[in-house]
Amino acid sequence: MLTLPFTKNGKPAENNGYPLISLREVDKLYKTAVGDFPALVNVDLDIKAGEFVSVIGKSGSGKTTLLNMITGIDRPSEGEVWVNQTAVHELGENKMARWRGNNLGIVFQFFQLLPMLSVVENIMLPMDFCSAFPKNERKERALELLEEMELADHAYKLPSALSGGQQQRVAIARALANNPPVIIADEPTGNLDSKTAERVFGLFNELVAQGKTIIIVTHDREMAKRASRVALISDGEIVSDKPNGVHKGEKA
Amino acid sequence: MSSRWKKVWADFWANKTRTFLMILTVIVGVFAVGFNNNIGLQMNRDMDADFLSANPSESTVYVSPVDDDLLVTLEDVPGVGAIEGRSDVAGQLLLDDGKKVVISLDGIKDPDQIHVNLLKPEVSGEASLPALGNKEILLDRSIKSFGFEVGDMLNIELANGKIRELRVAGYIHDVTTIPYNMMGSITAYVNTDTLEWLGGSSAYYSKILVSVSENPTDSQHVSDVTQAVADRLEKGGASVYFIQIFNPGHHFGWEVTQGVIVVLGVLSWMTVFLSAFLIVNTINSLMAQHSKQIGIMKAIGGQTHQIMTMYIVLILSFGVVAFALATPLAAYLAKMVLVGMAGWLNFEVGAFTIFPQTVVQQAIVAFIIPLLAALLPLWNTARITVREALSDYGLGNGGVKQPKKQTKDSRFLSRPVRISIRNTFRRKVRLVLTLSTLVLAGAIFVAVMNLFGTFDKTMQDVEKYFLADINISFNRAYRYEKVAPMVEAVPGVQRAEGWMMLGGEIISADETTANELAFVAPPADSTLIEPILTDGRWLLPEDENAIVIGNHLLSVRPDLKVGDTTKMNILERESEWIIVGIYRMPGNVVPPLVYANYEYLSRLINAPGEVYSLRIITETHNDASVKEIASQLQTLMDANNIQVGNIQLASEWRLQQTQQTDVLVYFMLVMAILTAVVGGLGLMSTMSINTLERTREIGVMRAIGASNFDIQKIVLVEGLFIGLLSWMAGIAFSIPITSALTYGVGVAIFKSPLPFTFGMDGILLWLFLTIIIATFASALPARRASRLTVRDTLAYE
Structure with missing residues (x-):
């Protein structure tokens, strides 16, 4: 069972009855050489704290754009995006970076670890940027996160010395570094074999159980079923959004 | 070290080729600026410091013999700081290979009792000058390359053809005299008894060294004081032949080195400019390569200013290494070059100094320029959004x-x-x-x-004015009809022209001032001059009192123009001349040269048919045969007791x-x-x-x-x-x-x-x-x- 270090408790973030993440009538239009391309059309989505949401859809359906709206990586053409009571669509780039560092942990398909830093340094980097923990505690926390990911032996290796699955677990540890309430993962298992993908999903389940809110984008419908809720997106619209029954990791 | 700074270090160290190129780029600029500045500053300081420590004269007045009684009265002339009279004997130093070098032997009472144009020990720091006994000679250290040792006997051929033997008493450092390698002639020192033995006069002086009491670098002031000295001399009965003022208050090399330093300074900053371009390019590409990493850092909480700071530190680190390497390298090589320059220009290099202003400039090139060059690409990339950074698949x-x-x-x-x-x-x-x-x-x-x-x-x-292969200058006038056939009989000699060169003065329109000049008089049918005319025409065979003046005279008398009639003083006789043309000759010529027809000028001074020099053209013009002919001419002149002042080869x-x-x-x-x-x-x-x-x-x-x-x-x-x-x-x-x-x-x-x-x-x-x-x-x-x-x-x- 994954227990997060340095957290006061494992409870979900306080939301005072509001959804933790809320998208209101979000449109996203890309201007291209062949004309305007609507990536998202009138999207409304509420996600409560502690939910584990899978977003599925075909390639080009708007899954990643939807995640980019939540992370603030991209901005809506119309509509509002609220995360943890913050109007993300109104934040400037600089404030956004700091806010994102403190509130969101992002896991990428291609891991995106900095190749020149060791594994433990990659995990310390968000803490350094956001000063989330006292300086003398950052390394200890990074090592404990690696311990939880069963990667403590690899702490001082460069990412290139690790397998894809190991790199993705380092990326998850980095996403957890500042102890954000929300984890966003874009095709986190897209580059992994099925066994390793299974293990990564296991980690997500444990994090949800710890109180984290997780949103993942995936192609894999079987994997998606392991989330508590599945949203299907097609041509920029959410065409289906329903609970997935009692989740394996969720306590009855 | 936090992970941020570890990334900076990793970026610095991981891509060694890029780091090497960046550092090398900055090094080139830091080196160029430091090298030029170090040389320029130290050369200017040491050159003038050495020069001024010799209590240099700012001007020299060449006169008919002046005795001590008249000399002491010059000290009272307003503005004069010190006066010293010198007389000399000209001769030729005979070398073992048969070559002759023009030598001027200045008579001094005692090397330690000179007040102007002081002689200094050969090696800086030595206590005293070598003792100068009878029939001994003191040589400047700039001719040590000749290989003479103390105690060696030198043969000097005097103007009258007699050969005198002088013992080398030692070497001195004579910073106020232009060295042999630049002048082609030697200035050496003998005591007054030896001077008399060589045929000179110790009781009379032929040149007066004038040192002004203040404003030594003010040319006008120096000129005014010197003119007052000349006036006093003339009132005392002496004839002033010529006044020489050359860059007063500065070493003779100062003027040239100023130009060199300015030009090289411009080039070195241009190199910095080029380096800046290269830095912009490299930083642009670095940022392009790192845009994804910047996106990741932003995705995990990095703010623009934090990322900017990281890359600024990276760029500064390139500067630190470049500065650390290029600063001592530039200083060391500057010192090496300076020592060589000092040997060539004959000045003493002082204590090696690191000049703060140079270090500041080098620091600017190492730190500020790269930063300024990198700022725009840095700012543009650091502001990139996470989506832009990560979307480039x-x-x-x-x-x-x-x-x-x-x-x-x-x-x-x-x-x-x-x-x-x-x-x-x-x-x-x-x-x-x-x-x-x-x-x-x-x-x-x-x-x-x-x-x-x-x-x-x-x-x-310049050579168009000196087209002869060999020039023989005589110590006195000889009849052209006597010397020319003699020379033309030497195998390989095609022709010899008899020329005249004579000092004179051009008198101002209001007759208050006079400017020194030298008449050069080629024969009317001369083929050994191809002047570059900027106005008017060249001399015609039928011209009588016609002159062609040049750009050097115009710089002191800008009012002169073609058609003007001017008054000249030649051998204390006034005559009128008409300017028929203006020529241009590059270079700094002192005194200015004025061309006139030989036939008229020789008649004017009652010396028709007499020449002071022969300009000789050979058949083959090649260096080896010209040298051989010159050697034969020397032998011929010696055999016929012709008093030759100098034989100079064009090459x-x-x-x-x-x-x-x-x-x-x-x-x-x-x-x-x-x-x-x-x-x-x-x-x-x-x-x-x-x-x-x-x-x-x-x-x-x-x-x-x-x-x-x-x-x-x-x-x-x-x-x-x-x-x-x-x-x-x-x-x-x-x-x-x-x-x-x-x-x-x-x-x-x-x-x-x-x-x-x-x-x-x-x-x-x-x-x-x-x-x-x-x-x-x-x-x-x-x-x-x-x-x-x-x-x-x-x-x-």
Whole structure:
């Protein structure tokens, strides 16, 4: 069972009855050489704290754009995006970076670890940027996160010395570094074999159980079923959004 | 160390080629600025310090013999600080190989009792000067290359043909006299008894050294005080022949070195400018490579200012290394060059100093310039959004639309060559920056080569006034009909012209002032002068009191023009002359030369048919035969008791002159090479970046069958194509730079703009260098690209 270090408790973030993440009538239009391309059309989505949401859809359906709206990586053409009571669509780039560092942990398909830093340094980097923990505690926390990911032996290796699955677990540890309430993962298992993908999903389940809110984008419908809720997106619209029954990791 | 700074260190250390190129780029600028500044500042300081410590005279008045009684009255002339009388004997030093060198032997009572133009011990710090006994000679250290040892006996041939033997008493440091290597003649010292023994006079002085009491660098003040001294001398019954004032208050080399330092300073800052271009290019590519990393850092909480700070520290770290290496290197090499310059210009190098102003300038070049150059690319990339940074998947972008014409002509070029040419234009900003660096480097290189050509042209222009192969100067007038047939009988001699050279004065219109000048009188039918006329005409055989004046006289008498009648004083007799033409001669000529017909001038001074010099033209003109003929002439003159003052060969004169401009040429060549290095580094950097960016494309090409040679060819041809583009543009840009250099160097060193010369040498040499630089700069990236495996390249992120 994954227990997060340095957290006061494992409870979900306080939301005072509001959804933790809320998208209101979000449109996203890309201007291209062949004309305007609507990536998202009138999207409304509420996600409560502690939910584990899978977003599925075909390639080009708007899954990643939807995640980019939540992370603030991209901005809506119309509509509002609220995360943890913050109007993300109104934040400037600089404030956004700091806010994102403190509130969101992002896991990428291609891991995106900095190749020149060791594994433990990659995990310390968000803490350094956001000063989330006292300086003398950052390394200890990074090592404990690696311990939880069963990667403590690899702490001082460069990412290139690790397998894809190991790199993705380092990326998850980095996403957890500042102890954000929300984890966003874009095709986190897209580059992994099925066994390793299974293990990564296991980690997500444990994090949800710890109180984290997780949103993942995936192609894999079987994997998606392991989330508590599945949203299907097609041509920029959410065409289906329903609970997935009692989740394996969720306590009855 | 936090992980942020570990990343900075990793960026610095991991890509050693990039770090090396960046540091080298900054080093070039820091070195160039430091080297020039160190040399300039220390040379100016030491040259003048050594010179002024000798209590130098600011002017010399050449007079008919003056005794001590008249001399002491000069000390009362307002403005005079010190006065000293000297008399000398001229002769020729006979060398073992039969060569003769003109030597002037100044008589001094005691080397330690000189008050003006002090002699100093040969080695700085030695307590006293060597004792100077009877029949002994003191030599300046600048002629140590002759190999004379203390105690050696020197043979001096006097004007009357007698040979006297003098023992070398020792060497001294005579900083106020122009050394042999620049003058071609030697100044040495004997005591007054020896001077009398050599035929000189110790009771009378022929030159008066004047040191002013204040404002020694004020030419007008020095001129006024000297004129007052001359007036007092004339009132005392002496005749003033000539006044010499040359850069008062400064070492004789000061004027030339000022020009050199300014020109080299401009070139060194131009190198810095080029380095800045290269830095912009490198930082642009660094940021392009790092944009994804910046996106990741922003995604995990990094703010723009935090990321900016990281990259600023990275850039400053390049500067720190460059500064640490280039500052001592520039200081050390400057010292080495300075020691060489001091030997050549005969001044004492003082304690080696690190000048704060130089270090500050070097720090600016090492830290501020790279930062300023990097600021815009840094700011643009650090502000990139996470989406922009992470969205650049797949093959590199930046492809260019294929023009129709290119498609039509494509059958003439192989596909890899067409890929190279298209690749060249994919990153237009980078191409412009790379081209700018190479174009400027090429333009400077070609301009410096053109300057060499200009020096040659200048020498040729000067030589037009001295076309003879050999010039024999006599110590007294000889009848042309006696000496000319004698000389013309020597095998190899084609012809000898008898010339006259005579001192005089040009009197101002209001008859209040007079300017020294020298009459040069070739025979009316002379073929040994091809003047460059700027106004009027040259002398005609029927001209009587006609003169042609030059640019040097015009600089002191700008009111003179063609058609004017002027009053001259020649041998204390006034005469009127009509200006019929104005000539131009490059260089700083003191006193100014005025040309008149020999026939008229010789009649005017009651010496018709008498000549002071013979200008000889040989049949073959080649150096070896001219030397042989000169040697025969010397023997002939000795055998006939003709008192020869000097035999000068045109080739030796040319060598002497070119030695002076060579120093400037070598310095400029160093600067031109530095700019070429910067240009090469720029191209190498660009080709490395291009190759790195196209790693995936290279993988695709390899996957579909491209061989190592194909990949290397694509990269090499692109480098060569950029090089050739820069070469063509460099030629165009070299025109204004050549113009500026010839003007600046001319005004600074030769006192008038040099003629604009544009030769093919520089253009072809730069083409050759461009091909070498482009090949070398592209070879490493090409090799690296060809060694990438398909697996590596397609996995590249």
